[in-house]
Amino acid sequence: MTVPSELRQIADAVWELPASWKPGMRVPARFYGTKELVERFDDGVFEQAANVATLPGIQKYSFCMPDGHWGYGFPIGGVAAFDLDEGVISPGGIGFDINCGMRLVATNLIYDEVEPHLSRLVDRLFERIPSGVGSTGFVKLKEDDFLDVVEQGARWCLKNGYALSEDLELTEEQGCMEGADASKVSHKAVQRGYNQIGTLGSGNHYLEIQVARKENIFNPELARAFGITMPDQVVVMYHCGSRGFGHQVATDYLHILLDVMERVYGIKIIDKELACAPFRSPQGQDYFSAMKCAVNMSFANRQVILHRVREVFSDVFGKSPDDLGIRQVYDVTHNTAKLEEHVIDGQKRKVLIHRKGSTRAFGPGMEDIPKRYQPFGQPVIIGGSMETGSYLLAGVKSGEQTFYSTAHGSGRVMSRHSARKKYQGKKLVREMQFRGIYVRTASLRGLAEEAGGAYKNIDAVVRASELAGISTPVVKLTPIGNIKG
Amino acid sequence: MPYTYLDEIAIADVAFEARADTREGLFVEAGDALMNVMVENLGSIRPLVRRSFHAQAEDLERLLFEYLQQFIFFKDAEQLLLRVSEVVITQEAGVLGLTAEASGEKIDPKRHDLNADVKAVTLHRFRIQNEPDGWTATVVLDI
Numbered sequence: 001m002t003v004p005s006e007l008r009q010i011a012d013a014v015w016e017l018p019a020s021w022k023p024g025m026r027v028p029a030r031f032y033g034t035k036e037l038v039e040r041f042d043d044g045v046f047e048q049a050a051n052v053a054t055l056p057g058i059q060k061y062s063f064c065m066p067d068g069h070w071g072y073g074f075p076i077g078g079v080a081a082f083d084l085d086e087g088v089i090s091p092g093g094i095g096f097d098i099n100c101g102m103r104l105v106a107t108n109l110i111y112d113e114v115e116p117h118l119s120r121l122v123d124r125l126f127e128r129i130p131s132g133v134g135s136t137g138f139v140k141l142k143e144d145d146f147l148d149v150v151e152q153g154a155r156w157c158l159k160n161g162y163a164l165s166e167d168l169e170l171t172e173e174q175g176c177m178e179g180a181d182a183s184k185v186s187h188k189a190v191q192r193g194y195n196q197i198g199t200l201g202s203g204n205h206y207l208e209i210q211v212a213r214k215e216n217i218f219n220p221e222l223a224r225a226f227g228i229t230m231p232d233q234v235v236v237m238y239h240c241g242s243r244g245f246g247h248q249v250a251t252d253y254l255h256i257l258l259d260v261m262e263r264v265y266g267i268k269i270i271d272k273e274l275a276c277a278p279f280r281s282p283q284g285q286d287y288f289s290a291m292k293c294a295v296n297m298s299f300a301n302r303q304v305i306l307h308r309v310r311e312v313f314s315d316v317f318g319k320s321p322d323d324l325g326i327r328q329v330y331d332v333t334h335n336t337a338k339l340e341e342h343v344i345d346g347q348k349r350k351v352l353i354h355r356k357g358s359t360r361a362f363g364p365g366m367e368d369i370p371k372r373y374q375p376f377g378q379p380v381i382i383g384g385s386m387e388t389g390s391y392l393l394a395g396v397k398s399g400e401q402t403f404y405s406t407a408h409g410s411g412r413v414m415s416r417h418s419a420r421k422k423y424q425g426k427k428l429v430r431e432m433q434f435r436g437i438y439v440r441t442a443s444l445r446g447l448a449e450e451a452g453g454a455y456k457n458i459d460a461v462v463r464a465s466e467l468a469g470i471s472t473p474v475v476k477l478t479p480i481g482n483i484k485g
Numbered sequence: 486m487p488y489t490y491l492d493e494i495a496i497a498d499v500a501f502e503a504r505a506d507t508r509e510g511l512f513v514e515a516g517d518a519l520m521n522v523m524v525e526n527l528g529s530i531r532p533l534v535r536r537s538f539h540a541q542a543e544d545l546e547r548l549l550f551e552y553l554q555q556f557i558f559f560k561d562a563e564q565l566l567l568r569v570s571e572v573v574i575t576q577e578a579g580v581l582g583l584t585a586e587a588s589g590e591k592i593d594p595k596r597h598d599l600n601a602d603v604k605a606v607t608l609h610r611f612r613i614q615n616e617p618d619g620w621t622a623t624v625v626l627d628i
Contacts, residue, residue, distance in 0.1 A: 042496065069496055069497065070495075070496060070497075071497075072607050072608075072609045072625075072627070076497065096604050096605040096607075096627045097604060097627075132594065132599055132602065133523045133524075133560065133592060133599045133600070133601075133602045134560045134561060134564040134566075134592045134602070136564065188558060188562075191558070191561075191562040192557075192558060192561035192562050193561070196561065201602060202601050202602035202628075203601050203602065203604075203628045204497075243561075244557075244561035244562075244604075247557075247604040247605045247627070248558075250605065251554065251605050251606070254608065258608075271609075272608040272609075272611075273607060273608050273609050412496050412497045413496070414496070415492050415493060415495065415496045416496075416497070416498070416499060416601070416628065417490055417492045417499070418492060442594065442599060443599050443600050443601065445525065445600050445601075446599075446600055446601045449601065485602065
């Protein structure tokens, strides 16, 4: 890994590559991370963040978050804002798994109450929330009904008994992006996704039972505001996305935009995965509408999973979900493009923010975060590897430097193949159980690929986010149970 | 091996290189390479159902892309694991056409030793090369 010699540190955990680094860059590229993290960025991160900086209409900087690594088109951890008239929309700035995201759910149980039932709880969750290759969910829909799901997102779940109205209030975009138009998605996308609501998927998708240990509650006031009110409190965190539906929407539009990018709009192609079209063009608007459908499918997916979580906890503990205090803390998206208002060069402007493997982290007082969290900032959920734990953070005022964006996870440092050579699934299950983490997986080899050693140190990623002032840690959450696709 | 996985191209994902003497053979191997990412033992897929693949494209790389997408489509839409033993490629008025008969069966986690799900075929470093000793394709899959 070679750090470009032109890279300059400009603040704590903030680095910049000048626009002169690569021909065609319209703005500099900024990288977030401590020296140790930035030195371990793969070469692709610098190259790809620079490629993003060449796109028409980009504002201020092409950003990469502390968990950044090489992706397709944009790096994972890439953030960029585009002018609505001069700028573009790019599927490669959003990712194949549109609205892959995290949900955190609190309970009023503590570790000692859950520990005796842990294996039964995890086994039941594993049975009731399908995961792995080609898995299908319990919500049986006709293709036409699925079109309602993708236009309505979590609102569809509320109408059909899979949500409480409070869940929607505590979800980014209230669980539905306005303007989703199902006529803009292909029949193939519908066929791939209509039977997958309520499924985790595979790869780095998981559901965990976690504990907020006393020594890991860094900010008791914010923790209390977000519903973490007692030491050893048990929570549920999960990571999944829009499944085959979103993957097909991304694939379809990658080609549609690639076809018109240079031929119709004269935008030079540096990397095919950076295919794009002007935001206001017919193709750009069609993709935006289709992307919103995938965003909504993903909100519905995580909502139906919450319904399952409530059912399983209720079964195992013989109490109602209400008596168990099962309450959503928040749901955040990772892979999206959204219209947001930000102050740019002293002026408030509406821009299109692409976040790919990055979490929105709005600060205190900002609109679009739930009323109850307004004084505190938006909850930010950062998933770590299955062995090392995860974090709940909050957005801060100084997050304006990245258009209020922060990290989304640990970020991989070891290839899947290398991880499979280094770790053995069965052994990993035994070792994790010895350390108090009970795991169920659809694939032992898939589990080995997700070993803690394959990821960056989550503590370092969170520390860099704090040092740079793009989010502040609230609680670190330690895994005790895990289901993996 | 008619295909190998490339370790350092895709840290979070999987890249493979497939090789064959003919372009049709290259397609067969690339299909198996994709399926082998999801299923450890391809021999465990019994030929119980058949599906026909059809694709058209202006160039061979795009044709391979469309062909590989079909394995992913049937895996999600019908939960089928498929293999192809023969591919026919035709050319008419500058357009390449593909027909392939795929056979396989429904996913059964009890019988099939499953690995990671493939989300998409990417265009990153996507390449077909025709050299004197045969055909080679490099493909990166999103996991």
